[in-house]
Amino acid sequence: MVERKIEKTVGRRVRRALSYAFMIGFSAIILIPIGLLFMNSLKTGPEVYNNPLAPPSSIVFSNYPDAWNWPNTSIGRGFLNSAMVVSITVLIIAIIAPMAGYSLSRLEFRGRKAIFYIFMAGMFVGGPAIVAMYRLMMGLNLINTYWALILPYVAGAMPFSILMMWTYFSAIPRAIEDSARVDGLSPFKTYWRIMLPQALPALFTICILQVIWIWNEFLLGLIMLKTPDMFTLPLMLTRFAAGTTNYLYFGVFAAGVFISILPLIVIYIIFSDRIQRGMSMQFVKG
Amino acid sequence: MKKILPYLFVLPALAFFMIFFIYPNIDVFRISLYSWDGIGPETFVGTANFERLIGDSGFWSWQLWSLSAICGLAGLALGILFARLTKRGMLRWGVLGFFAGLLGGIFGGGLVGVPAGALERTLVIGIQSIFVQIPIALVIALILHGRIRGARTFAIIAFLPVMISLVALALVWRYMIYDMNVGALNVIVRLFGGQPINWLADMPLLSVVLTTNWIYIGLYVVIFMAALKSIPSAIFDSAKVDGLSGFQTLRRIVIPHINKVILLTCIMCISGTFKAFDLLWVMTGAEASEVHITSTYLVKEMMYGYWGYACAIAVVCFFISLAIVAIQLRAMKIKV
Numbered sequence: 001m002v003e004r005k006i007e008k009t010v011g012r013r014v015r016r017a018l019s020y021a022f023m024i025g026f027s028a029i030i031l032i033p034i035g036l037l038f039m040n041s042l043k044t045g046p047e048v049y050n051n052p053l054a055p056p057s058s059i060v061f062s063n064y065p066d067a068w069n070w071p072n073t074s075i076g077r078g079f080l081n082s083a084m085v086v087s088i089t090v091l092i093i094a095i096i097a098p099m100a101g102y103s104l105s106r107l108e109f110r111g112r113k114a115i116f117y118i119f120m121a122g123m124f125v126g127g128p129a130i131v132a133m134y135r136l137m138m139g140l141n142l143i144n145t146y147w148a149l150i151l152p153y154v155a156g157a158m159p160f161s162i163l164m165m166w167t168y169f170s171a172i173p174r175a176i177e178d179s180a181r182v183d184g185l186s187p188f189k190t191y192w193r194i195m196l197p198q199a200l201p202a203l204f205t206i207c208i209l210q211v212i213w214i215w216n217e218f219l220l221g222l223i224m225l226k227t228p229d230m231f232t233l234p235l236m237l238t239r240f241a242a243g244t245t246n247y248l249y250f251g252v253f254a255a256g257v258f259i260s261i262l263p264l265i266v267i268y269i270i271f272s273d274r275i276q277r278g279m280s281m282q283f284v285k286g
Numbered sequence: 287m288k289k290i291l292p293y294l295f296v297l298p299a300l301a302f303f304m305i306f307f308i309y310p311n312i313d314v315f316r317i318s319l320y321s322w323d324g325i326g327p328e329t330f331v332g333t334a335n336f337e338r339l340i341g342d343s344g345f346w347s348w349q350l351w352s353l354s355a356i357c358g359l360a361g362l363a364l365g366i367l368f369a370r371l372t373k374r375g376m377l378r379w380g381v382l383g384f385f386a387g388l389l390g391g392i393f394g395g396g397l398v399g400v401p402a403g404a405l406e407r408t409l410v411i412g413i414q415s416i417f418v419q420i421p422i423a424l425v426i427a428l429i430l431h432g433r434i435r436g437a438r439t440f441a442i443i444a445f446l447p448v449m450i451s452l453v454a455l456a457l458v459w460r461y462m463i464y465d466m467n468v469g470a471l472n473v474i475v476r477l478f479g480g481q482p483i484n485w486l487a488d489m490p491l492l493s494v495v496l497t498t499n500w501i502y503i504g505l506y507v508v509i510f511m512a513a514l515k516s517i518p519s520a521i522f523d524s525a526k527v528d529g530l531s532g533f534q535t536l537r538r539i540v541i542p543h544i545n546k547v548i549l550l551t552c553i554m555c556i557s558g559t560f561k562a563f564d565l566l567w568v569m570t571g572a573e574a575s576e577v578h579i580t581s582t583y584l585v586k587e588m589m590y591g592y593w594g595y596a597c598a599i600a601v602v603c604f605f606i607s608l609a610i611v612a613i614q615l616r617a618m619k620i621k622v
Contacts (some may be wrong), residue, residue, distance in 0.1 A: 015532075019429045023436075026426060030504070033455075034446070036462050036470060052468040092481045096298040099416045103295035116297060122307055124611045125604070129596050131317055131588060132310035134324065155306035158299050187291050216451035219585070234453040238568055246462050250468060257457055261450045268449045272442045279448065280509045283554060 022180045034261075041254035048250040060251060067256035073243060075256040078236030085146050085232060088209050089153045093161055095199070098203055100158070101165025102191055111213055116166070123159040130223050137224060147211065148224040149232070153214050161206045168202035169195065208271055209278045212264055233260050304558060306319025314604070318597035324588070335598035343581060344601065346403040349403045361387020390414065396491075402579065404583035409577065411495055412556035418499050422550055423506030428540070430507070441511060444504035452501075456568035459497045460486060490570050490577040500560075506551050513547040514540070558611045560603055 041063055043056040068076035086104050103109075104116050124241065137148040180190045196203075218234040225231055228239065237260055244253035268275055311418050320328040323508045339345055365383020369376045396402050396410060426444065430437040447455060464485035472482040485493045506612050510587055514560070517540070563581040570577050573586040589595045 016434070019432070020436055022436070023426070023429060025441050027440055029500070030443050030446060032470075033458050033463060033500075034450075037458050040462065048468055051473070053470060053473050081330055096302065099295040100299035105293045107292035111291035112292070114298060118300075118308070119303060119571070122303065124615075125311075125608060129310040129314050129600065130585070131593050131600065132313035133306070135317065135592075136306070136310055136312065140536065147617045152310075155302045160305070162299060162544045184487070187402060193293075212402075212449060216453070216454050216564075218451070218567075222585075223588075232566070234451055237457060241457050241461070245465075250309070250461075253457075253461065257454050261454045264449050264451075265446070268446065269442075272445070275449065276445050276508045277512070279445075280505060280512065283509075283558075 003259045037254050038136035041258045045248045045250040063251045063255035066252045073240040078233040082233040089150045090210050092154050092159050101162045102169050105166045105169040119159045119162050144226045151257045157210050168199050205274050205278045314597045314600050318601045319394045320594045323591040324593045336596045339598050346405040347401050350395045350400050353395045354388050358384045358388035404578040404580045408559050408579040412559035414550045415555040419503050423503050426507045427510035444507045447501040448505045452564035453568050456565045461571045462607040473489030513544040
């Protein structure tokens with residue numbers, strides 16, 4: 001009896017050790033490319049070519065300002081362009097998505113179901129439809145402007161954002177709204193003062209997810225933007241890489257790529273739980 | 287006021303969505319019937335774009351499909367034969383044999399060197415990710431579900447690549463891992479005295495597949511962990527009392543409980559590959575590359591000035607994803 005128990009605990013320990021070994025190995029595989037990127041961003045180009053796997057002999061921090069101010073393909077420029085596009089887009093989404101979600105979940109009107117299904121259909125079928133989008137933007141005379149990105153981004157974000165707001169609003173008890181009505185608040189004020197503040201957590205998740213998605217978006221920018229000065233960060237990166245992945249400037253290249261991923265890594269570390277839940281939901285739905 | 291307020295609330299979102307999502311997605315169908323270079327006038331050409339698509343060996347290769355059809359039929363025959371000999375369900379084993387043959391034909395043919403097109407490459411990348419990413423992710427999710435210390439940290443690390451832009455990841459892998467001179471893989475190869483390999487030029491599909499798996503395993507880990515949490519822990523306890531081994535618990539309890547989620551992730555693997563663009567585009571050198579999946583092939587045709595033709599590709603891909611969505615919707619209705 002005792003022997004069996006000992007056998008069992010030993011088996012469990014071995015299994016435990018194996019689990020840890022497996023997880024540590026897996027984490028290492030995930031982290032090595034990113035770690036390598038960071039390490040090489042602190043070395044000079046020749047040093048990287050000499051041995052890309054060796055730690056830096058002396059830390060060259062100047063790669064970062066160099067990448068930020070790189071002539072013609074400045075990472076700083078791309079960073080600011082992207083930041084601008086992201087903030088305008090997310091601002092618009094944050095205003096219109098909760099309104100639509102509230103209306104579809106809480107207000108009674110004809111065609112409510114039909115409108116809801118139109119949005120939900122967009123979640124499953126269709127995509128950026130770039131050729132037709134280009135034609136539309138050509139007709140509106142918006143090619144090579146940021147509106148050619150912002151408007152499709154907002155439209156593409158609608159189905160998921162509205163669904164999230166809809167779910168959240170549906171879960172809030174009706175009594176709260178009723179008491180607001182008894183107090184004589186107008187429907188708009190009920191929304192603005194009572195309902196929206198309660199839905200802030202959901203709204204916040206939507207905003208973070210959209211920031212991530214738009215910060216990383218590449219294809220639409222590739223088609224719509226022509227002037228290199230206007231390039232968003234992913235576009236700027238591909239151009240930047242073409243000029244810096246060589247013997248002299250490889251360290252600058254690594255620094256540039258690292259600058260581009262740093263904001264998201266910071267956001268991710270702070271809000272990892274929220275982002276994981278939201279993003280896996282988004283992927284499942286899309 | 288009270289009557290129009292709901293409409294006022296929903297109108298901005300609906301307008302954005304109709305004009306900049308629904309309308310272009312419908313317009314694609316119209317443009318697919320025209321010849322257009324993106325600048326000049328459109329000329330109506332009827333189904334010419336689709337006819338060109340049927341004969342386009344860059345998009346799909348009839349050799350590979352005929353090979354896999356033959357293999358599929360052979361698999362069907364073998365399956366039925368096996369079922370007859372062992373007195374098992376004919377339909378089940380026949381269908382199984384057919385699909386195994388089909389897959390074997392596509393993968394085997396590709397390996398032997400039968401020319402492949404963008405469509406087959408997309409399917410191969412998607413199908414291999416089902417067989418690689420999902421089992422690994424399930425194992426990791428089970429380990430992390432077993433309350434090991436640091437499970438949360440491991441989950442955060444696993445999910446990290448899903449967050450980062452595909453362009454940045456493509457650049458990191460292209461120049462830091464696969465590069466001839468400074469790639470980590472070649473440094474290791476040299477260390478063991480081998481000749482450096484030009485990974486992305488010599489085995490592009492394998493390199494892309496490796497990177498894709500590296501990125502997306504974490505996504506499925508998180509999805510599976512959420513699914514595992516929904517299984518009541520009492521069931522696990524009773525399994526332990528009944529003396530079920532780890533593998534038996536997996537087969538009898540875990541998989542039946544989350545089969546819906548597993549099916550969903552399988553569909554995600556395939557439909558995600560149809561949308562994947564950034565990674566391949568940046569890693570294999572944009573439109574000049576010879577290795578295309580459907581989405582990069584579409585953009586390549588655009589870059590060469592065949593916009594109507596690109597729309598025809600989009601239409602065909604639309605119907606393929608529609609079929610996948612139909613399966614997805616049916617799958618989600620399955621009662622667990």
